[in-house]
Amino acid sequence: MSAHLEVVLLDRLRATALWRSIVRHGTEGTNRNRSLVIFENLFLHVHPVKVREKTLRFTHTFWLGGVTLVATFVLIVTGILLMFYYHPSVPQAYRDMKELAFVVDDGLFLRNLHRWAAHLMVLSAMLHMLRVFYHRAYRPPRQFNWVVGVCLLLVTLLLSYTGYLLPWDQLAFWGVSVGTNMAREAPVVGEKIRFLLLGGNVVSENALLRFYVLHCVLLPVVLLLFVAVHIWRIRKDGGVQGPLEEAEGVAEPETGP
Amino acid sequence: MPDPPEDASKNPPVAAGEPTRRDVLTRIGVGACAVAATGSGVVTLDFLNPKVLFEPRTTFRAGSPLDYPEGTVRFDRERRAYVVGGNGGIFAMSAVCTHLGCITRYVSDEGAIACPCHGSRFDLEGNVTHGPASRPLPWLEVKLDEAGNLVVDTSVIIPRGKVLKA
Numbered sequence: 001m002s003a004h005l006e007v008v009l010l011d012r013l014r015a016t017a018l019w020r021s022i023v024r025h026g027t028e029g030t031n032r033n034r035s036l037v038i039f040e041n042l043f044l045h046v047h048p049v050k051v052r053e054k055t056l057r058f059t060h061t062f063w064l065g066g067v068t069l070v071a072t073f074v075l076i077v078t079g080i081l082l083m084f085y086y087h088p089s090v091p092q093a094y095r096d097m098k099e100l101a102f103v104v105d106d107g108l109f110l111r112n113l114h115r116w117a118a119h120l121m122v123l124s125a126m127l128h129m130l131r132v133f134y135h136r137a138y139r140p141p142r143q144f145n146w147v148v149g150v151c152l153l154l155v156t157l158l159l160s161y162t163g164y165l166l167p168w169d170q171l172a173f174w175g176v177s178v179g180t181n182m183a184r185e186a187p188v189v190g191e192k193i194r195f196l197l198l199g200g201n202v203v204s205e206n207a208l209l210r211f212y213v214l215h216c217v218l219l220p221v222v223l224l225l226f227v228a229v230h231i232w233r234i235r236k237d238g239g240v241q242g243p244l245e246e247a248e249g250v251a252e253p254e255t256g257p
Numbered sequence: 258m259p260d261p262p263e264d265a266s267k268n269p270p271v272a273a274g275e276p277t278r279r280d281v282l283t284r285i286g287v288g289a290c291a292v293a294a295t296g297s298g299v300v301t302l303d304f305l306n307p308k309v310l311f312e313p314r315t316t317f318r319a320g321s322p323l324d325y326p327e328g329t330v331r332f333d334r335e336r337r338a339y340v341v342g343g344n345g346g347i348f349a350m351s352a353v354c355t356h357l358g359c360i361t362r363y364v365s366d367e368g369a370i371a372c373p374c375h376g377s378r379f380d381l382e383g384n385v386t387h388g389p390a391s392r393p394l395p396w397l398e399v400k401l402d403e404a405g406n407l408v409v410d411t412s413v414i415i416p417r418g419k420v421l422k423a
Contacts, residue, residue, distance in 0.1 A: 174359065174374070177357075177358045177359070178357040178358060178359065178374065180358075181357045181358035182357065195306075196302075196305055196306065199305075199307050200307060200310045200312055201310070201312060202312055202313075204311075204312060206307060206310075
């Protein structure tokens with residue numbers, strides 16, 4: 001009875017001018033409409049309309065790319081919340097971290113969630129890379145998406161590294177001292193790269209601000225652009241490639257939508 | 258593709274190999290974009306290059322030369338430098354490990370300088386006695402001011418072995 005009421009209400013909603021202005025295709029349960037749901041949505045259209053059922057199985061990909069993506073979303077949400085309390089200045093940065101840990105409601109939880117999601121993102125990205133490698137999914141026609149993936153791993157590591165300085169504690173300070181000294185060892189341009197990265201000759205407030213901008217603006221924007229291309233290319237390259245036996249088998253008929 | 262000539266006197270036919278007006282304008286347009294892109298890159302790099310730095314002074318006073326009889330090693334933690342009373346005079350050297358920039362310590366019991374980060378060791382003249390550091394600790398300029406006090410400049414590196422005669 002109540003289920004029937006819901007259906008009626010949903011149909012009423014779908015008949016409103018507002019709904020019709022957003023969703024232009026019909027509502028009948030046809031394959032055409034099911035396809036249009038994907039085609040006509042900016043966020044869904046990077047996905048294929050149809051996928052093979054077996055590619056959704058856990059053992060096919062271990063969902064590692066998906067885990068990485070979910071970790072990314074967790075990091076964006078918790079990161080934005082942390083930004084409401086954090087000042088990238090000396091010595092305010094360290095005090096803000098203490099405030100988040102001991103004063104702000106749920107601050108410690110959010111900060112730890114950000115930290116653990118960051119660890120998970122690096123780990124699952126690396127495992128995802130291994131999975132793709134052992135399934136030979138880096139080979140044509142997916143060779144370009146492999147390169148996009150390598151770029152994504154680099155951006156992920158840079159995000160981890162720039163985030164490392166922000167607490168402005170001893171670990172952060174020496175971690176960045178050592179890391180930027182590694183950059184200095186690059187031939188010819190090393191000294192200049194270090195100077196530009198730090199905004200000076202020593203790890204100071206300039207470095208904190210630069211790492212903050214990289215961590216919160218520049219690198220996330222680059223990451224999201226690459227993620228969009230990466231997911232879109234999965235569709236363009238013929239879907240997810242799983243274990244080899246299945247990939248080399250006789251072409252299977254498309255399963256239903 | 259060349260447009261069909263409307264009036265031969267106004268639009269004389271283009272000789273083979275001669276660039277058309279469209280080619281020339283395209284080249285000018287692409288060239289202008291390239292100049293603008295290069296300029297933007299240079300200006301951005303220049304913008305990111307700080308002109309004034311509010312960093313600690315690189316010079317510091319290290320007391321009288323009489324405070325440094327032979328065998329004295331003084332470690333200035335804040336300035337990241339050692340001032341050493343060596344054989345025949347006084348010299349200063351950087352305390353920043355040449356491996357990856359940690360601050361080394363003077364271990365008086367062993368008469369050596371050691372880095373806590375990755376285990377590099379140096380003798381009291383800054384030579385590497387144990388890796389992973391591959392380069393010796395650089396020597397720093399030491400001068401005497403008017404009052405006869407030692408002044409060390411951590412930004413000026415001098416040749417090794419150049420001691421200040423006491």
